[in-house]
Amino acid sequence: MTLVEMIWTSSAALLTLFTFSYLYKDNPFYKFAEHLVVGVSAGYFAIILYYGSFVPKVIDTIFKQGWWYYSIPAALGILMWTRFSKKFSWISRFSLAFYMGIAVGVSIPLTLQNYVLKHLVETTRPINFTSLNGIWQFLVVVFVFSTLTYFFFSREHKGAFGVSAKLGIGVLMIAFGAGFGLTVMGRVSLLAERVLFLKDYLVELKYFLYMLFKYGILL
Amino acid sequence: MISYFILNIPSAIPWFDFNRINVLITLAVFFCFLLYFIGRAKKGKSLFIRRIAGLDAIEEAVGRATEMGRPILYIPGIEDMDNIQTVASMIILGNVAKMAATYETPLIVPICRPFVVPVAEESVQQGYLAAGKPDAYDKNSVRYISDEQFAYTAGVNGIMLRERPAANLMFGSFFAESLLMAETGFSTGAIQVAGTANIHQLPFFVVACDYTIIGEELYAVSAYLSKEPKLLGTLKGSDLAKLVIMIILVLGAILITANILWFKNWFFVQ
Numbered sequence: 001m002t003l004v005e006m007i008w009t010s011s012a013a014l015l016t017l018f019t020f021s022y023l024y025k026d027n028p029f030y031k032f033a034e035h036l037v038v039g040v041s042a043g044y045f046a047i048i049l050y051y052g053s054f055v056p057k058v059i060d061t062i063f064k065q066g067w068w069y070y071s072i073p074a075a076l077g078i079l080m081w082t083r084f085s086k087k088f089s090w091i092s093r094f095s096l097a098f099y100m101g102i103a104v105g106v107s108i109p110l111t112l113q114n115y116v117l118k119h120l121v122e123t124t125r126p127i128n129f130t131s132l133n134g135i136w137q138f139l140v141v142v143f144v145f146s147t148l149t150y151f152f153f154s155r156e157h158k159g160a161f162g163v164s165a166k167l168g169i170g171v172l173m174i175a176f177g178a179g180f181g182l183t184v185m186g187r188v189s190l191l192a193e194r195v196l197f198l199k200d201y202l203v204e205l206k207y208f209l210y211m212l213f214k215y216g217i218l219l
Numbered sequence: 220m221i222s223y224f225i226l227n228i229p230s231a232i233p234w235f236d237f238n239r240i241n242v243l244i245t246l247a248v249f250f251c252f253l254l255y256f257i258g259r260a261k262k263g264k265s266l267f268i269r270r271i272a273g274l275d276a277i278e279e280a281v282g283r284a285t286e287m288g289r290p291i292l293y294i295p296g297i298e299d300m301d302n303i304q305t306v307a308s309m310i311i312l313g314n315v316a317k318m319a320a321t322y323e324t325p326l327i328v329p330i331c332r333p334f335v336v337p338v339a340e341e342s343v344q345q346g347y348l349a350a351g352k353p354d355a356y357d358k359n360s361v362r363y364i365s366d367e368q369f370a371y372t373a374g375v376n377g378i379m380l381r382e383r384p385a386a387n388l389m390f391g392s393f394f395a396e397s398l399l400m401a402e403t404g405f406s407t408g409a410i411q412v413a414g415t416a417n418i419h420q421l422p423f424f425v426v427a428c429d430y431t432i433i434g435e436e437l438y439a440v441s442a443y444l445s446k447e448p449k450l451l452g453t454l455k456g457s458d459l460a461k462l463v464i465m466i467i468l469v470l471g472a473i474l475i476t477a478n479i480l481w482f483k484n485w486f487f488v489q
Binding site: 022026031033034035037038040041042044046059076083093096098099102103104107108109112113116117118120121123124125126127128137138139141144145149150151153154155156157161172173175176177179180183 | 240241242243245246249267268269271281287290299300301302303306316334337338364365366367369370371373376377380381396419421422423424426433434435436439454455461462464465467468469471472473476477478483485486
């Protein structure tokens with residue numbers, strides 16, 4: 001490991017420890033790590049947006065390729081700057097309305113297709129009480145039906161409807177429990193990865209210091 | 220031809236995809252439901268919506284923050300304004316701001332996406348205006364933190380630890396940061412109410428928050444709080460759409476068991 005690599009790895013290890021120090025309580029080291037990540041990310045995203053969006057979608061398309069219609073969204077973007085003026089800040093609403101309108105228009109058919117129709121097709125399968133799969137399929141239909149009744153807002157959850165809604169929320173809680181367990185396992189593996197990083201770092205550091213002493217650089 | 224010469228767009232792209240005609244028909248039917256109920260709501264006809272338990276929890280949280288003399292932290296998720304959950308969250312924010320203004324409790328709204336900032340500012344400002352206290356609106360209550368997910372999380376956690384809000388309200392689209400925020404809020408002893416339609420994040424809110432608004436309840440809350448005819452009509456319309464989906468589900472299962480396939484195939488999207 002070179003000296004530069006060692007400095008960067010040491011920084012990563014130190015910042016990991018600073019962040020973990022929050023487990024004890026809020027302290028200046030954690031504060032430093034927190035402010036560093038917030039500040040660095042702000043600068044990083046400014047550059048990403050400039051080179052990832054502004055240059056290819058505004059400069060390149062309008063000035064190099066001559067696609068003049070790209071100047072319409074660019075102008076809408078510029079209108080957002082009117083928010084700095086009290087008198088003209090209302091103009092920025094056009095950009096917001098345009099943005100939200102386009103986003104909703106694009107997302108509604110896709111949502112219906114991916115979250116309603118595709119799920120509907122996958123849920124409707126043959127029910128057969130003579131096989132385990134068939135019984136499972138019956139349960140899937142019952143559970144989906146009861147879960148949908150829970151999200152029915154036009155009626156109070158009373159009587160048979162209430163029983164169905166209770167079954168629905170029970171099914172949801174089972175699903176949440178499974179999801180929680182799965183994610184906790186994922187987070188533990190992230191922790192393990194970080195601990196292994198620190199362990200490897202200590203080995204590297206030890207070797208690095210040994211080499212420094214061996215060749216008398218520190219002396 | 221016109222599109223090619225004026226906009227330089229290749230004309231080979233078809234304007235209409237006939238393979239997705241079923242999506243169009245379903246969408247048209249659902250829109251008819253919405254328009255019908257929006258029309259009814261606009262005419263002033265009463266549309267019943269059951270009370271959602273989470274609503275009381277929001278009022279309780281605001282009340283507790285007022286009693287303790289500490290701020291309310293409102294987190295609108297990490298998605299942009301093109302996400303419908305963020306839109307619903309902004310409506311709830313307006314109502315929370317109104318409550319905060321009424322009780323003169325400070326409100327902090329950390330934001331992850333730049334586009335959400337002006338909308339959040341307007342929502343809070345409108346809330347203060349609706350409460351009759353426009354002068355009490357603090358421009359610094361809406362704060363842009365960072366576009367980066369975990370930088371935003373770190374910033375929000377910092378606010379929770381240092382400004383010690385008594386109530387944390389989290390409504391919107393959340394991802395991996397949900398547990399990090401909810402856990403930090405729990406450790407500070409704040410009363411927490413959360414709501415998201417991101418099913419994969421709901422378990423963490425259920426575990427770490429005092430009350431969780433599950434999935435579509437988020438939209439119902441925004442409709443209930445705003446009493447806006449369009450939102451109420453939409454909610455009723457979506458209820459009818461759900462009823463249709465439930466009927467299709469049962470009917471589809473019966474028909475496919477009887478080996479009648481055309482019904483299921485009609486809903487298949489290529």
